[in-house]
Amino acid sequence: MRCEQVKExxxxxxxxxxxxALRERIQxxxxxxxxxRREYRFLQSIWQGLSLMPEVVPPANLHERxxxxxxxxxxxxxxxxxxxxxxxxxxxxxxxGLFLMGFFVANSDxxxxxxxxxxxxxxxxxxxxxVQAGVFIEYRETKDGSRLPVLEARMNxxxxxxxxxxxxxxxxxxxxxIWQGTLLPGKTLEIPLQxxxxxxxERVLTLWWSVEGRKRVLFVPVGYPPARIASVRLxxxxxxxxxxxxxxxxxxxxxxxxxxxxxxxxxxxxxSLEEALRQLLVGSEYKLTRQGAAWRVSGH
Amino acid sequence: xxxxxYISDExxxxxxxxxxxxxxxxxxxxxxxKVYQLAYRLTNNPDDAxxxxxxxxxxxxxxxxxxxxxxxxxxxxxxxxxxxxxxFRKRESRHxxxxxxxxxxxxxxxxxxxxxxxxxxxxxxxxxQEQRRVLMEVIQQLPEYQRVMVVLFHIEERSYEEIAxxxxxxxxxxxxxxxRARTALRQLLEPYRELxxxxTSPTVGKPQEASDxx
Numbered sequence: 001m002r003c004e005q006v007k008e009x010x011x012x013x014x015x016x017x018x019x020x021a022l023r024e025r026i027q028x029x030x031x032x033x034x035x036x037r038r039e040y041r042f043l044q045s046i047w048q049g050l051s052l053m054p055e056v057v058p059p060a061n062l063h064e065r066x067x068x069x070x071x072x073x074x075x076x077x078x079x080x081x082x083x084x085x086x087x088x089x090x091x092x093x094x095x096x097g098l099f100l101m102g103f104f105v106a107n108s109d110x111x112x113x114x115x116x117x118x119x120x121x122x123x124x125x126x127x128x129x130x131v132q133a134g135v136f137i138e139y140r141e142t143k144d145g146s147r148l149p150v151l152e153a154r155m156n157x158x159x160x161x162x163x164x165x166x167x168x169x170x171x172x173x174x175x176x177x178i179w180q181g182t183l184l185p186g187k188t189l190e191i192p193l194q195x196x197x198x199x200x201x202e203r204v205l206t207l208w209w210s211v212e213g214r215k216r217v218l219f220v221p222v223g224y225p226p227a228r229i230a231s232v233r234l235x236x237x238x239x240x241x242x243x244x245x246x247x248x249x250x251x252x253x254x255x256x257x258x259x260x261x262x263x264x265x266x267x268x269x270x271x272s273l274e275e276a277l278r279q280l281l282v283g284s285e286y287k288l289t290r291q292g293a294a295w296r297v298s299g300h
Numbered sequence: 301x302x303x304x305x306y307i308s309d310e311x312x313x314x315x316x317x318x319x320x321x322x323x324x325x326x327x328x329x330x331x332x333x334k335v336y337q338l339a340y341r342l343t344n345n346p347d348d349a350x351x352x353x354x355x356x357x358x359x360x361x362x363x364x365x366x367x368x369x370x371x372x373x374x375x376x377x378x379x380x381x382x383x384x385x386x387x388f389r390k391r392e393s394r395h396x397x398x399x400x401x402x403x404x405x406x407x408x409x410x411x412x413x414x415x416x417x418x419x420x421x422x423x424x425x426x427x428x429q430e431q432r433r434v435l436m437e438v439i440q441q442l443p444e445y446q447r448v449m450v451v452l453f454h455i456e457e458r459s460y461e462e463i464a465x466x467x468x469x470x471x472x473x474x475x476x477x478x479x480r481a482r483t484a485l486r487q488l489l490e491p492y493r494e495l496x497x498x499x500t501s502p503t504v505g506k507p508q509e510a511s512d513x514x
């Protein structure tokens with residue numbers, strides 16, 4: 001055998017993957033050729049050195065680092081998918097001339113509402129006792145840590161109710177009926193709002209909610225509350241001002257109109273939403289109360 | 301934690317598919333050392349290795365629901381590590397990248413030289429440390445694909461069949477690529493012959509040296 005041929009087979013020879021006949025021929029050559037013997041020892045030493053590499057000890061915070069990376073990305077992606085899906089769903093609904101409907105169906109468990117979109121898995125749940133009657137915006141923490149707003153309606157007696165969605169910034173714009181039905185005592189109607197939020201294309205969703213003819217307006221923000229508000233200056237009709245505040249503070253605000261709508265002025269520096277609202281309502285007939293996750297500005 | 305050691309990968313994967321995030325956490329714990337180790341050997345940098353590991357488990361999270369179990373999870377993870385490594389390298393190379401000087405000193409932890417030991421052992425230890433350092437350094441000079449081949453076959457000691465599965469390539473391709481990788485590595489180690497117990501070739505310059513190039 002020539003040296004070139006032997007060298008070609010040296011790795012296979014070291015691995016033991018050559019035929020018996022070839023092995024003997026290489027062996028014979030190695031016995032006779034110092035140069036190839038050196039090459040053989042060199043290769044053997046390299047492969048042995050690699051196979052004897054010690055185990056790598058990972059850094060102490062590896063697990064944490066991995067889980068942080070996974071969680072952050074999964075959360076971001078799911079938020080993106082939600083936006084994409086609901087944008088698509090909203091567009092599809094509009095295109096089909098559909099409204100985002102829920103309907104009440106009475107069954108043995110009481111009341112159930114079904115929705116045209118996948119967001120509402122359990123529209124009606126048994127209310128924990130005792131309950132406060134009214135309409136609330138609540139935030140549900142999902143597994144990935146995002147907060148999804150849910151509108152909850154509970155009444156102590158049977159009451160007819162309607163929920164409308166108002167597109168655009170103007171609350172007096174033409175409303176779209178989302179839900180219409182009867183609320184039953186002891187049952188809570190839950191309407192997940194992310195469907196609407198994501199199709200709203202705005203920072204704040206405007207909903208009209210009426211129970212037995214009593215109308216109120218809900219301004220529901222799409223995002224999260226910011227850590228700090230530097231300053232808010234505005235001069236507007238009350239409804240516009242509330243809408244803007246819901247947007248700036250990303251906190252839901254409920255407005256129960258009182259017939260007249262005053263013009264309000266606000267110049268708030270580093271104010272909380274409560275402080276801003278109080279300043280806004282000074283001298284008006286409106287009262288400020290807390291209603292679930294929302295602030296309620298009520299003219300009654 | 302050890303009570304979960306009895307739970308097989310398959311069961312944990314099923315639980316994860318049903319929405320049990322804790323099962324995912326356990327799978328990460330089970331494989332993070334292996335994944336990090338492979339990543340470290342490919343990158344030779346603890347920070348890059350942790351990044352590769354983190355991205356690997358993110359990809360696992362995203363595709364575990366579709367994992368059908370036709371390969372071992374470890375094999376599949378090795379595949380993901382390789383892919384993430386390739387992707388990271390591609391991304392890097394798109395940026396202006398000035399290769400760093402190879403560090404040739406003090407990159408290893410300080411060596412302990414026990415006084416009682418015989419000098420032969422000390423020499424052996426020091427030699428081995430130096431060999432390892434040189435090997436890891438030289439591996440980094442190989443093109444990515446060759447590096448993966450050498451690391452998987454020679455350090456991680458995976459079989460041809462498993463490497464074929466990991467890289468999704470036919471067995472023949474694996475063998476030929478491994479051969480090229482070995483030849484390249486051997487060439488890069490030529491200046492370090494003595495470190496590997498082989499005296500400098502007395503036949504340098506003679507015609508048969510050309511056969512090394514293969």
